[in-house]
Amino acid sequence: MSNSFQTSVFFVGATGYIGGAVLTRILQHPDRPRLDITALVRSPEKAKKLEKLGITPVLGSLQDTGRLEDLASKADIVVACADADDLPAAQAILRGMARRKELTRDVPVLIHTSGTGVFSDNAAGMRPTSTIYSDANVEQMASLSPNQLHRSIDLAVLDADSKGMIKAYIVLPSTIWGLASGPLIDAHIANPHSQQIPMLIKASLARAQAGMVGEGKNLWPNVNIDEVADLFGLVFSAVRAGRPIGHGTDGYYIGENGEHMLYDVSRAIGEALVALGKASTDKVTTFSPEELDKYFGGSDYLGTNVRCRAEHSRAIGWKPVKTTRHMLASVKPEIEAILQRPEELKV
Structure with a gap:
């Protein structure tokens, strides 16, 4: 993917805490004039506000799988920052991206938001653990049970990448903290609070x-909201510039500091x-x-x-x-x- 061409971006989750911060980074991108951004949004009022920010809004929800598939089929890059556990929505996006690959022969990019909850146990607050995962350890990441939180969607994304239908970059935020700020917060489009x-x-x-x-x-x-948005922005910039960073099974990027x-x-x-x-x-x-x-x-x-x-994240320049x-x-x-x-x- 070259900086000199127009790039179509389909964004899911613009009104959320993570999504609002990540979309702000994309709006601040040096190549913003060459980015055609479309965002799915439920609220007609927020759709009008997004339009004022130069974003093409499409009314709909994650349950509108046909619309998700269609919008994904038209995008060079899909940034998914919505529900990390909505498998039907993820499958619809992947179907659309596969259709784009078949029609254009270009491999579209998915920047997918998962979460470090995929590593969680059942301690119930009674004990710590000595087990530590690294996003740079491919074998360790592959060892995660398919029954772990978020894992079913992560596996579907990785499968599409392994088949050459997409290039997938999976970002795993941890406990995100801090009040979000920026134009989407100022316009009351996105949520300023974590969970x-x-x-x-x-x-x-x-x-x-x-x-x-x-x-x-x-x-x-834990990780600050602005700094995890920086991580997404770093991955997006690498993709946009054609700079090779790991994708698929080598494409996990944890957000923790x-x-x-x-x-x-x-x-x-x-x-x-x-x-x-x-x-x-x-x-x-x-x-x-x-x-x-x-x-x-x-x-x-x-x-x-x-x-x-977050060893892999730091290796690509996240600080x-x-x-x-x-x-x-x-x-x-x-x-x-x-x-x-x-x-x-x-x-």
Whole structure:
């Protein structure tokens, strides 16, 4: 793929937390005048706002598989930042990309968002793990069970790559933190909040005390929203410039720059709640089974272990600088932002 040609980009997930940040990077790309960007969006109001940013909106959802297939068949690059567990939607995109390959003989590119949850275990907050995965270890990545979270879609993507129908680059963000910013946030198109930490915050606010799963001893990696968007941008730029980086089974790119114990995040929430007058103690207590049902749909996923290293991502030039210390410092501003929007308090 050459910088000198117009490139058609189909973007899925523009209104999400990750998607909004990644699309912002693409809008800032030096080759922006030669990028024809189409984005799928459910809201007619947000479609009009995207149009003002120079993006061609198409109304629809992930359930509109026929539309997904058609739009993917017209794109040189598909950037998928929506639901990492919607297999029918992923299959529709892959069918469309395969059709493009058959018609044009050019191999389209898929930049797919998975997640480090693919490495998760069942620790329930009771223990750490010593198992550490690396995105540079092809054999280790291939050893992942097909029953792991996100894995069924990852395998479908890898299969299409192995058949030469696409070139696939799989980005695996970890616990993403920080309030998103940029034109899509300013226009109220994209979501400014992550999932894991805000979920803990909202549950802790509702019970007026910081909570954790089990004893909070499990470990997870973390990454700042702007820096994981930089990683996507780096992969996109390499593809756009025709710079060879690994794809397919050698195309995993983890986003992490440090790790944390769940207890430490919950402790930071407790301290911030006290400082903001929303709790009388910073002591962290275990969510009861009833609270897990109420606030997390019965899932103890936040108590799982995930340990991994972004060695491949760094090898292609990714240089994150924000660490776990910065993440813990972001907890209080995140709470303050949530408190400013009462609708955010729904759990």
